[in-house]
Amino acid sequence: MPNFMEAFTNAAGKAKNATEVSNLKRKILYEQERIVEVFADIGRKYYKNPEEDPAVLKVLCEDVDTRRRRIKQMRFELNSIRGYKVCPKCDSEVNEKFQFCGVCGARLPEDDEDEDLNSLDSGDYYTESDDFFSADSVKY
Ligand SMILES: [Zn+2]
Numbered sequence: 001m002p003n004f005m006e007a008f009t010n011a012a013g014k015a016k017n018a019t020e021v022s023n024l025k026r027k028i029l030y031e032q033e034r035i036v037e038v039f040a041d042i043g044r045k046y047y048k049n050p051e052e053d054p055a056v057l058k059v060l061c062e063d064v065d066t067r068r069r070r071i072k073q074m075r076f077e078l079n080s081i082r083g084y085k086v087c088p089k090c091d092s093e094v095n096e097k098f099q100f101c102g103v104c105g106a107r108l109p110e111d112d113e114d115e116d117l118n119s120l121d122s123g124d125y126y127t128e129s130d131d132f133f134s135a136d137s138v139k140y
Pocket residue numbers: 087088089090091092101102103104105106
């Protein structure tokens with residue numbers, strides 16, 4: 001006989017996760033859009049007045065960093081709800097049970113290796129478009 005309560009609990013858990021996933025996705029999208037707006041704001045301010053007080057622009061840059069950290073944390077949460085981890089090398093989403101990335105073959109961090117969610121590297125822009133920053137990098 002199937003355990004009704006267990007089935008019920010699982011279904012409730014799945015529904016809760018689905019809500020959390022869509023909330024996180026919505027919040028990430030919001031932050032991504034804000035980042036693009038802040039970048040535009042920085043550009044506009046500099047264009048209008050290249051002598052602009054650098055402190056003003058710095059505040060905006062720090063705002064971008066704060067949002068990027070938020071996105072990084074939310075993506076981490078999102079992936080743990082969905083049972084994924086992100087390959088540190090190629091950014092692919094991989095089942096968290098795997099030890100190696102199926103896309104590039106890199107070794108994946110173990111669960112007990114703490115990921116520093118406050119660190120940002122140059123690849124962590126997380127804007128909705130991957131080539132938003134492509135002008136930054138020269139491709140050969
Ligand atoms: Zn990979």
